[in-house]
Amino acid sequence: MHARHFGQLILLSALWGASFPFIRIASPAFGPWGLAGLRCALAAAVLAAIMRTVGEQWPPRAAWPRLALLSLLTIALPFVLFNAAGLVLPAGYSAILNATVPLFSMLGAAAMSEERLTARRLAGCLLGFIGVALLVRLGPVDAGTGVVLAALACTxxxxxxxxxxxxxxxxxxxxxxxxASAAAHVAATAILLVPLGLSVPAMRPTAEAVLAVAVLGTVTSGLMYWVSMRLLREIPATAATSSALMIPLFGVTWGGLFLREPVTLGMLPGALLVLAATALITGFNPLRRRRGRAG
Incomplete structure (x- = not known):
């Protein structure tokens, strides 16, 4: 993996890590379905505007059913599920559970014969989970029915x-x-259109919630989905999803910078483990090029 790919993974993690606090702000105001619909609509509008500006063509009609399935799995369903969990779980819990994405990607890719299930990648996932546990030290949460269902929704x-x-x-x-990014968000908006309309009467928007939706829709959904699609074109799916392992790392960072949450040296081992895990899964080795040049 090239350094620019690794840098893009860090960028994705940094911005997607901010999405969980935004969800906690916006979901109570707009509801899980309403927030998902608004987020998709904003992302679709931004990507469509970019397409118009650069003069890119939309996918052919025959491709839309597959892109609609893609939008259901990677946009509509996860948005609704994480939004529903955001009504119950702290943002840190959702970020931790989101870190299981590479594991599901790795197992799915192996089952579909897309990638080989190697010991290095398995070790990377295990190391990543240990790092996440060290990074985010959350207080006890009563394991009631709502919490269990919210955790299952995140998973x-x-x-x-x-x-x-x-x-x-x-x-x-x-x-x-x-x-593909624009078409997927248009399809997701169509899927969520009726639930969005039904959610409107119950919405109680605030200034903070509106700002959160705006950032979620334009940046973390629209622009970053496009970046992730570009990245997927150049690296394996398992490597691309490894950005999820770094999301809790950035969640802690944003909390320290903007919410004055404690950030201590005790978090350093967890941060290093997460970065090492991402390198194992992606195969990124910053020393490889230097050794090649030296030889």
Whole structure:
């Protein structure tokens, strides 16, 4: 893996890590279905505007059913599930459970004969989970029915992301990343249109919630989905989804910078383990090029 790919993974993790606090702010105001619909609509509008600006063509009509399935797995379902969990779980819990995405992607890719299940990648996943546990020290949460269901919702959303990444990888063989990203969000908006309409009467928007939706829709959904699609065109799906392992790392960072949450030296081992895990799964080795040049 090239350094620029690794840098893009870090960028994705940094911005996607901010999405969980935004979900906690916006989901109570708009509801799980309403937030998902608004987020998809904003992302579709931004990507469509970019397509119009650069003069890129939309995918052919025959490709839309597969892109609709892609949008269901990687956009509509995960958004609704994480939004519903955000009504109950702290953002850190959702971020931790989201870190299981590479595991689902790795198992799915192996089952579909897309990638080999290697000891290095398995070790990377295990190391990543240990690092996440060290990074995010959450207080006890009563394991009531609501919490258990919310945790299951996060796990199901992560499974959708992991398996959906394989379909995204296949889509990149025949479609341009921008066109596929725009079409997927248009399809997701269509899927969520009726639930969005039904959610409108119960919405109680606030200024903070509106700002959160705007960032979720334009940046973490629209633009970053496009970046992830471009990345999937160049690296394996398992490697691309490894950004999920770094999301809790950035969640802690944003909390320290903007919410004055404690950030201590005790978090350093967890951060290093997460970065090492990502390198194992992706195969990124910053010393490889230097050794090649030296030889």
């Amino acid at each position: 199901a959303a992560s499974a959708c992301y992991g398996v959906g990444a394989i379909l995204m990888k296949r889509a990149m063989l025949t479609h341009q990343p921008l066109a």
